[in-house]
Amino acid sequence: MRRRTDGAPDPPEAGPVLPFPARPVADPRAVVQGDTYRITVLADGLLRLEHAADGVFEDRPSTFALHRAQPVPDVRVVEHATHVEVVTSRLRLTYDRGPFAPHGLQVAVLGAVSAYDSVWRFGDGGRDGRGGNLGGTARTLDLADGAIPLDPGVVSRWGYAVLDDSRSFVFDDHGTPVPRDGSRHDLYVFAYGHDHAAAVRALYAVSGPQPVLPRWALGSWWSRYHRYTADSYRALMERFAAAGLPFSVAVVDMDWHLVDIDPAHGSGWTGYTWNRELFPDPPAFLRWLHDHGHRVTLNVHPADGVGAHEDAYAAMCAALGRDPESGDPVAFDVTDEAFLTAYLELLHHPLEAQGVDFWWLDWQQGGHSRLPGVDPLWVLNHRHFLDSARDGRRPLTFSRYAGPGSHRYPVGFSGDTVVSWASLAFQPEFTATAANIGYGWWSHDVGGHLWGVKDDELATRWVQLGTFSPILRLHSSNNPFMTKEPWTFGPEHEQVQTRYLRLRHRLVPYLHTMNHRAAREGVPLVVPVYHRWPHADEAYTVPQQACFGSELLVVPMTTPRAPASATASARAWLPPGSWVDVLTGLVYDGDRETLLHRDLAHLPVLAPAGALVPLDGAAVPGNDPVEPAHLEVLVVVGADGALTLVEDDGTGDGLDDAHVARTPLTWDQAAGVFTAGPVTGAGGFLPRTRTWTATFLSVAADLPPATATVDGTPVETDVVRGTDGHLHVTVADVPVGAALAVQVGPDPALRRNDVERHVYARLDAAQIAYETKRRVHDVVTADRPLHTRLAHLAALDVPEPVRAAVEEVLLAQG
Numbered sequence: 001m002r003r004r005t006d007g008a009p010d011p012p013e014a015g016p017v018l019p020f021p022a023r024p025v026a027d028p029r030a031v032v033q034g035d036t037y038r039i040t041v042l043a044d045g046l047l048r049l050e051h052a053a054d055g056v057f058e059d060r061p062s063t064f065a066l067h068r069a070q071p072v073p074d075v076r077v078v079e080h081a082t083h084v085e086v087v088t089s090r091l092r093l094t095y096d097r098g099p100f101a102p103h104g105l106q107v108a109v110l111g112a113v114s115a116y117d118s119v120w121r122f123g124d125g126g127r128d129g130r131g132g133n134l135g136g137t138a139r140t141l142d143l144a145d146g147a148i149p150l151d152p153g154v155v156s157r158w159g160y161a162v163l164d165d166s167r168s169f170v171f172d173d174h175g176t177p178v179p180r181d182g183s184r185h186d187l188y189v190f191a192y193g194h195d196h197a198a199a200v201r202a203l204y205a206v207s208g209p210q211p212v213l214p215r216w217a218l219g220s221w222w223s224r225y226h227r228y229t230a231d232s233y234r235a236l237m238e239r240f241a242a243a244g245l246p247f248s249v250a251v252v253d254m255d256w257h258l259v260d261i262d263p264a265h266g267s268g269w270t271g272y273t274w275n276r277e278l279f280p281d282p283p284a285f286l287r288w289l290h291d292h293g294h295r296v297t298l299n300v301h302p303a304d305g306v307g308a309h310e311d312a313y314a315a316m317c318a319a320l321g322r323d324p325e326s327g328d329p330v331a332f333d334v335t336d337e338a339f340l341t342a343y344l345e346l347l348h349h350p351l352e353a354q355g356v357d358f359w360w361l362d363w364q365q366g367g368h369s370r371l372p373g374v375d376p377l378w379v380l381n382h383r384h385f386l387d388s389a390r391d392g393r394r395p396l397t398f399s400r401y402a403g404p405g406s407h408r409y410p411v412g413f414s415g416d417t418v419v420s421w422a423s424l425a426f427q428p429e430f431t432a433t434a435a436n437i438g439y440g441w442w443s444h445d446v447g448g449h450l451w452g453v454k455d456d457e458l459a460t461r462w463v464q465l466g467t468f469s470p471i472l473r474l475h476s477s478n479n480p481f482m483t484k485e486p487w488t489f490g491p492e493h494e495q496v497q498t499r500y501l502r503l504r505h506r507l508v509p510y511l512h513t514m515n516h517r518a519a520r521e522g523v524p525l526v527v528p529v530y531h532r533w534p535h536a537d538e539a540y541t542v543p544q545q546a547c548f549g550s551e552l553l554v555v556p557m558t559t560p561r562a563p564a565s566a567t568a569s570a571r572a573w574l575p576p577g578s579w580v581d582v583l584t585g586l587v588y589d590g591d592r593e594t595l596l597h598r599d600l601a602h603l604p605v606l607a608p609a610g611a612l613v614p615l616d617g618a619a620v621p622g623n624d625p626v627e628p629a630h631l632e633v634l635v636v637v638g639a640d641g642a643l644t645l646v647e648d649d650g651t652g653d654g655l656d657d658a659h660v661a662r663t664p665l666t667w668d669q670a671a672g673v674f675t676a677g678p679v680t681g682a683g684g685f686l687p688r689t690r691t692w693t694a695t696f697l698s699v700a701a702d703l704p705p706a707t708a709t710v711d712g713t714p715v716e717t718d719v720v721r722g723t724d725g726h727l728h729v730t731v732a733d734v735p736v737g738a739a740l741a742v743q744v745g746p747d748p749a750l751r752r753n754d755v756e757r758h759v760y761a762r763l764d765a766a767q768i769a770y771e772t773k774r775r776v777h778d779v780v781t782a783d784r785p786l787h788t789r790l791a792h793l794a795a796l797d798v799p800e801p802v803r804a805a806v807e808e809v810l811l812a813q814g
Helices: 196-207 230-242 282-291 313-320 337-354 376-388 421-437 456-467 491-506 508-521 537-541 755-765 770-780 786-795 800-811
Strands: 031-033 037-043 046-051 076-079 084-087 091-095 105-109 119-121 161-164 185-190 220-222 249-252 295-300 358-361 472-474 526-528 546-548 552-554 568-574 578-581 587-589 592-598 605-608 612-616 630-635 641-648 660-668 673-676 689-696 707-710 713-715 718-721 727-735 740-743
Touching: 037 084, 037 091, 037 196, 046 196, 185 196, 196 421, 220 230, 220 491, 230 249, 230 282, 282 295, 282 337, 313 337, 337 376, 358 376, 421 456, 421 526, 421 546, 456 472, 456 491, 491 508, 491 612, 508 612, 508 641, 537 568, 568 800, 592 800, 612 641, 612 660, 630 673, 673 689, 689 740, 707 727, 727 740, 755 770, 755 800, 770 786, 770 800, 786 800
Parallel strands: 220 249, 220 472, 249 295, 295 358, 630 689
Antiparallel strands: 031 037, 037 046, 046 185, 076 084, 084 091, 091 105, 105 119, 161 185, 526 546, 546 552, 552 605, 568 592, 578 587, 578 605, 612 630, 641 660, 660 673, 673 740, 689 727, 707 713, 707 740, 718 727
């Protein structure tokens, strides 16, 4: 039996030369092996467990596991006559060396989460059948009208989770998919207790990280299944620009290609030939979009292969040794390397040369190919993503989820959801829970795709959710009445949607920083609250609430407004500390559950004391979210804070520090000083100077006059105290290589909420009797103890939604 020793290390076996990064062979010192089993200690909380009757084990990379050559943790192996034990700081495995069975194979989580539940036994799903698994994600939301079942993730309330990799295909030495013998067990047991973030980092270590997305992918995407012409598409983009509605990605759905074809050639859903009646000069159309700050993706449904009507048919036949005179279609076959090569080089590369930036792969035909266990969607995602990185480009594809490991191929298209409040209500949970399987870049059809009824409020709330989702992409079906242009909704809704679409582009400096954080540190942009506060029971009771990057906590509004209060409400848990709503300025005491109420214009976006959130300083950003010349940083006083703004020049994979610029941002609470810069790394692509605005949210008014220095030299400032209680300090023309310091006075405090103003606003909007409004206002603003006012309010004949909305303001702070 091989086991870890303290002697000189044996070097890992040389791996194959693959067309993608992989280190599939584990360090021999991490292996405990017998005739029919192999145990690999991949990390202190992660085991690979294999059983093969013939003693042949798998060292090739699988769809999930590319990097089994991990640092060997401290591990102790204890041999007994009847069993073997493997012990790390997080787990204890006990195994009888026989065929895997519940009585002979178990892993106990040390520092047990639950004395009863925190032991995994092979084949035993525990009391709930899932081992307390908190869920991962699903292949698609097609036709979903509310919640759907989720595949498992790698985190659990009971401290362990199992990823079964027994039947996924593997890659041979040339990177070609090869089926596996499904009779063998190949399990990955994650035993991290409630350290959910560490479990996800371990997943990335073995499976590979999330890549860095192009910066422009983080803006808003325009998409609609609609029979556009080149002229009508350009006119729409011009109208968006005139309305100050930025879109960084222009999606052209399937009607870009020929769809009305002879049935002998297929259905028309698959196509690679421009419809010249709609787009007479494709390169000119694509060039115009690029010139106006848009990147372009085209939709493809590749399942039907290549018919004789396609422009590239003769070339495909020549490449594959077919007779074009036969007119027989070239069948789609991901298991044929010659076909895949021709598919990319002859069908896609010429269109990319015309100006297509990336592809929307719309595969809906299931998971079977000519090779058992080889999912065509997996192969499409894998090959398209690798191909998109050629010539040093930042790789990107847009496709459906194909199982664990799919996080390596963003962005994810979640499918055609039903237009309903139930669909909206499930999407925040669906998005956040995907982090449990490392899938960080879902793109939903914002507003829903099909069926449903026209509901302006629903559409507006969906845009707000999209603003605080990994990818914001408006989309709808080809129903002529189903539109997503903001001006097709009522004036109130148009105004709010416009504001949030602009806000999305203003958020790009923060989003791109979190994009780099996701790739380098293994933390998805959106994670469930229990990733950050795993030991708080309340964190598991708010599935719609999520962390949005390192600085923000978002509580979507997913139900209609109550008619009486004109506000929607959502249950939330505020973690310990002080929290400021960056959109309303309300300050909250944390460590409690509460109901949050918001009018149509707002949803709760909360930042803790010490938070720093960099934004584009432009009120109306442009389509291409380039590195801004004006940066605004939201600062929440009350605790020290630090964040490094990360930018890159857009080349390569984004991980080469020679192409990355970092600007440190800090807040020193005791001194009352915000600092920005100097830039380190490759700053040549940045503006030579920048205007900085430090916006101190809801800060107390008793501050000395704000001052600023650049490299220690006093400079002129523009100071504005807003009616919302925010203090804005602006300094222009700061060299990117200099350090800016803004001083607002030592140990500043958050202000007390202007209770009377907020209560008045909520009562003013309420659709109730005027006399009732006056009576409530008099009661809650009286100079009496809080408990007296609350008791008096409870005795009034006031609709419950109005009472609750007023009580929220009264009780926000102690």
